[in-house]
Amino acid sequence: MALTFSTSEExxxxxxxxAGQLDALSAPDILTxxxxxxxKKHMMIVVDMADVDLIDSSGVAVLVALYKRSRSxxxxxxxxxxxxxxLAIFKLMNMKKVFQIA
Amino acid sequence: xxKYPPITLRVPASLxxxxxxxxxxxxxxxxxxxxxxxxxxxxxxxxRTFDGEFVSAFSEIFNNIAIHAYGGSDEGEISLTMTPSSDxxxxxxxxxGSTFDIDSVPPPPVDDLPEGxxxxxxxxxxxxxxxxxxxxxxxxxLTKSFPKNEEQEE
Numbered sequence: 341m342a343l344t345f346s347t348s349e350e351x352x353x354x355x356x357x358x359a360g361q362l363d364a365l366s367a368p369d370i371l372t373x374x375x376x377x378x379x380k381k382h383m384m385i386v387v388d389m390a391d392v393d394l395i396d397s398s399g400v401a402v403l404v405a406l407y408k409r410s411r412s413x414x415x416x417x418x419x420x421x422x423x424x425x426x427l428a429i430f431k432l433m434n435m436k437k438v439f440q441i442a
Numbered sequence: 443x444x445k446y447p448p449i450t451l452r453v454p455a456s457l458x459x460x461x462x463x464x465x466x467x468x469x470x471x472x473x474x475x476x477x478x479x480x481x482x483x484x485x486x487x488x489x490r491t492f493d494g495e496f497v498s499a500f501s502e503i504f505n506n507i508a509i510h511a512y513g514g515s516d517e518g519e520i521s522l523t524m525t526p527s528s529d530x531x532x533x534x535x536x537x538x539g540s541t542f543d544i545d546s547v548p549p550p551p552v553d554d555l556p557e558g559x560x561x562x563x564x565x566x567x568x569x570x571x572x573x574x575x576x577x578x579x580x581x582x583x584l585t586k587s588f589p590k591n592e593e594q595e596e
Contacts, residue, residue: 364505365457394464396501397560404555428494432567438555 343392345370347377354382356406359391362399362426370402378409385410390421395429407439418442446473448525455511455518455537460504463522467500467533468493473526474588488589496531496586499568502561503535503582511539511580521579533584541576 343366345358354377360366377385385406389395403419410417418440422430430441451466453459471493504520512518521536547562565584566572573583 361461363457363460363501364509394461394497394501396498396505397564398505398558400560400564401557404557408555408557424490425494425497428491429498429564431491432495432498432564433560 342366343370345373349382350386352382353384353386354380355386355388357388357391361394362389362392362402363394363396364398367398367402371405374402374406374409377406378413378415381413381415383415385415385417387417387419388421389419389426390423392422392426393424395426400429400433400435403435404438416440445528446526448523451522451524453520453522454516455508455520455539456516457505457508458516460501460508463504463520464497464501466522467497467524470524470526471496471531474529474531492586492588495568496533496584499565499572499584499586500533500535502565503572503584506542506561507535507537507539507580507582510542511537513540530585530587535582535584536577536579538577538579541580542574544574 343358343360343362345356348355348357356377358370362370387403387406403417407417416439419430419435420442422441430436435441449466449470451463453463472489474492507520508514518537518539523534523536525532525534544562548559569584569586571583571585575581
């Protein structure tokens with residue numbers, strides 16, 4: 341399943357909502373949008389992964405890139421709604437030490 | 443003790459077909475130990491973790507074959523043989539692409555967050571055993587045992 345994504349605002353947070361598979365196939369597309377998201381200078385970026393059913397190492401790399409760029413402007417990032425395989429990967433890689441997983 | 447015959451599947455070596463294989467792997471994961479009939483929350487958590495980790499490992503190896511062994515050409519084929527038993531799943535993945543030097547994979551970075559190159563490390567971490575035999579054909583063997591819950595351990 342391809343990845344679809346959209347952005348919205350909740351209070352002062354920027355919410356990036358994804359659905360489908362965040363993987364080697366979809367990572368290049370979303371990577372090109374990250375810089376545009378950072379330019380909006382929100383101090384909190386929320387990645388909603390409730391409808392993401394698979395993430396691979398390329399997908400994790402996208403989140404790491406987003407986290408690093410957000411941090412570079414003094415911002416934060418958190419992931420919410422992850423379950424099943426994506427949550428198993430985050431636990432395995434201990435990603436909660438990097439960004440908040442709600 | 444449940445015993446199942448090996449299940450085989452062949453798919454084109456393209457990331458577009460990975461989901462077909464992932465869905466098969468997930469269904470086979472549910473055969474392990476008959477856990478699908480035990481709906482307690484602990485067993486469901488164990489099942490989700492087992493499924494998630496096996497699918498994660500498999501996805502990384504599939505990516506590796508499609509992108510590196512076949513160079514992203516979308517040509518060639520990937521063959522799977524899934525052998526479930528009562529408490530373990532073995533999946534053999536065969537390809538006829540370029541061989542891979544698994545010993546050349548650098549260790550994961552300790553201090554910096556990586557933005558790539560973690561596929562093999564994720565696969566290893568998700569499995570009990572990951573073996574690779576260069577070919578032709580190249581053969582990957584992925585093995586993982588289903589964890590026992592506390593009641594089974596008593």
